[in-house]
Amino acid sequence: MDNRLIEQQVRLLQAVADGDRRAFEQLYRLTSPHLFALALRMLHQHGWAEEVLHDCYLTIWNRANAYNATLSAPMTWMTHIVRNRCIDGLRSGQARLMQDAETFDERLLATAEHDDNNWHDAAQADRLRHCIDHLSSEQRQSISLAYYQGMSHSDIAAWLQQPVGSVKSWIRRALEHLRECVGL
């Protein structure tokens, strides 16, 4: 994990809490490509992802003083804001309203490791990948659909054509396994 990058983002976020617009623009330039990719992956629609990004940065501006640097890195905090907003959008039926909108090209989401994607704890991310490989395929699929697509238990059940109860227990066991295996 690049600590300097995290420290820089913490400083920017603290300046944003004080109303510093220039710091806010800098924070936006640094972080929006990652958050935009995340929103696109969950929503699959360019226009919608842009709207969510807009709303989320206003939330970041308004709530920067609620950010607690002792709890999490700025990217973790901002990722949470974007994921929650996407999940709310997906569960509010907006997805169905936007069915006719342009479809998103999944190939845009390259899966190669990126140099500037380094606020993650690389060792923990490796460990997580290793641990996920040990899950049963149902558990792995359920976790992926929940995390990457923002699906609810019942969405996953419908997608996999399995009972909701099974999906719930796959997810519960998968998370228990990850806690033990990653060593949380």
Next chain:
Amino acid sequence: MNNQQQRDDALSAEYALGTLSGLARLRFETRLRAEPTLAANVARWQAMLAGLDSQLGPITPPEKVWKKIALSLPEKREQPPQRRYVGWMLAASIAAIALIATFLLQPPTLTPLTVLSDAQHREQWVVSADSKLAQLSLTPLHPAALTASNSLELWLIPAGKAPISLGLLDSQNATAIALKNRNLVRSDMIAISLEPQGGSPTGQPTGPVLYSGQL
């Protein structure tokens, strides 16, 4: 870990993963604001699961997104340039005003709880709640015209109990409904019935139930 800690850890994990349902999520978020150890546990899970994003390639959003954000930024507490001792009173009052302004400018964030559908799944209502579970918002997705002699009435139906009227709905636009200390639980049903203009004369649903769903 004792049982309570295990339950809390399971909730933290599902919250970080995104699979807590609307109502469970709002309740959990209320606890998060009051319980620092729970918040720390959630942060650990979020940081761990963020590893799932470590291979996501960045995509720069179009420049118009930033332009729009910059235009819609509300004014916020600017630091006074020189804070001398006489400035403290001024600074305090500016901060107080800015705080109120920020509070007023922030629209209450609503979390969807459920989507009510009619039998044909043509028309739908999104039921959302504010973070304190003090207010519901009912939004029609494909508003349908209603004759002048009818009203739509919203009902809360606790399991095994008689329906409680929550008030009338605007058939075209979002309606805010105050919950007045009523506690929502997951087994509650929520339903919209077609009633004579002004609502049910008996205090119980009299017309057909057009939309219903569970929280």
